[in-house]
Amino acid sequence: MMNGKSNDKLKEIFDPIKAYFKGVKAEWGRISWPEKSQISAETISVIIIVFTFTIIIYLMDLVFKGILSLIH
Numbered sequence: 393m394m395n396g397k398s399n400d401k402l403k404e405i406f407d408p409i410k411a412y413f414k415g416v417k418a419e420w421g422r423i424s425w426p427e428k429s430q431i432s433a434e435t436i437s438v439i440i441i442v443f444t445f446t447i448i449i450y451l452m453d454l455v456f457k458g459i460l461s462l463i464h
Contacts, residue, residue: 426434
């Protein structure tokens with residue numbers, strides 16, 4: 393059986409953890425989630441931007457390779 397000191401130690405360890413998760417639960421309810429349409433639009437925007445920059449960097453790489461190949 394556990395004595396009073398052991399219970400106090402366990403309580404000392406777990407009370408801050410319980411308080412933390414109670415705070416997380418309270419904050420979770422205050423979050424304003426974006427609409428599905430907003431998430432879709434922003435995801436598509438990110439994909440287009442990444443694709444565009446990928447193409448630009450690839451073209452720059454080709455140009456610099458061509459310039460450097462002239463230097464021999």
